Amino acid sequence: MRQRNKPWADEFIQENEQLIIPNPKEFKGKWKELFNNENPIHIEVGTGKGQFIIGMAKQYPEVNFIGIELAKSVMVSAAQKVIKSEQSNILLLNVNAEDLREMFAPDEVEGIYLNFSDPWPKNRHEKRRLTYRSFLEQYKEILVPSGILQFKTDNRGLFEYSLVSFSNFDMKLQEVNLDLHAIDDPENVMTEYEEKFSSKGQVIYRCRAIF
Template structure:
C-alpha cells in the first residue's frame, strides 16, 4: 500500500528525541539507559503506525519495547500515539532493519517481532525479505540465550518461505498457527493490518523461531 508522504514528518521526529532515539548506534549495548526501569528488551522491526508496540507496552509494563520503522511518514503516527498517551517503556527508531547489528549488541534483545513484513514476492527481491538468511544471522547474534523471533503475516507465500528459511538456518520452530484468530483469543494484540485483514475473515499465520 502506498504511503502518503508527509513533508513535515522529519521535523516532528527530530523535535521529540525523548521518544525517537536520534543516534541509536551510540546506545548499542546500553539500551536500558533510555528507560526508567531495566527490563527485558523486545523490538518490533517494521512497526508501521505503532498499534502493536503500544498495545504490547500497555499489556506488558514489565518489558521495554523498541519500535523500528524506516518510513518517517508512518513513524509519526506511532509518535502521535505516544504523545497522546505516554508509555515510558516504549522508544522508537527511525532506521533501517539492515542496520540492526549497528544498533544492538550481542545477546541484548529478548524478542524480535516481525509483523506483516513486506513479502517481496519476486525472486530477485528475496534478499530484502526480513526472514532471508542474512537477516536471520543478524537476529541470532542479537538475541539472548532464551530469545526468539515472533512472526505474523497474512501472506501464505512469505510464511512458507520463512518456515523453510528458519529451518535451514538453525532455528527451532514452535507454536505454529495457520489461522491465528480462528481460536477466538481476544487477548491477542493486533497490528493495524492484522485488525483489517482478520475482520475480513482473512487467515493470519504465526510462528515462533528459536535459535538452537
C-alpha cells in the first residue's frame, strides 16, 4: 500500500535523533554503548509502523531492539508510537538495509526478525528477497553463532522459497510452522499487517533458523 507523504517527516527525524539514529555506520560495534548497557541486541529489518518492535521491547525488557525502515513516512509513524510507549530499549534507523555489515560488527547481534517482507515474486527480482543467499551471508556474519533468524510471512511462495534458501545455506531449521495462529503461541507478537490479515482468516507462516 502506498504511504501518504508526510512533508514534516525530515524535520521530525532531525528533532528525534536520539531515537532515529542519523549516522548508524558510526556505531558499528558500539551499539551497546549507545544503549548504555550490555543487553543483547536484536534487529528487525523492515520495522513498518512499529507495532512488532514495541511489543517485543515490552515483552523482553532485557533485550535492546533496533528497527530498520527505509520509508520516511512509515518511520515517523513508528517513531511516534515508540515515543508514546516510553520504551527505552528501542532505537530506529531510517536507512536502506542493503548491507547490514556496514552498520553491525561480526557477532554483534543475537536475533534478526524479518516480518512480511516484500516477496518480489518475479524471478528477475530474486536477489532482492531478504532471504536470498547474499542477505543470508550478511545475517550470518553479524549474528552470534547461536543467533536466531525469525521469518514470518503470509506469502506461501516466499515461505517455500525461503525454506529452500535456508537449507541450501546449511542453516538449521528450529521451527517450520504452516499455520502460526492455529497453535495460539502466547509469545507471538503480531505486526499491524499480521493482525489485519489473520483476522480475515489468512494463514500466517513462521520459521526460525540458526546458522
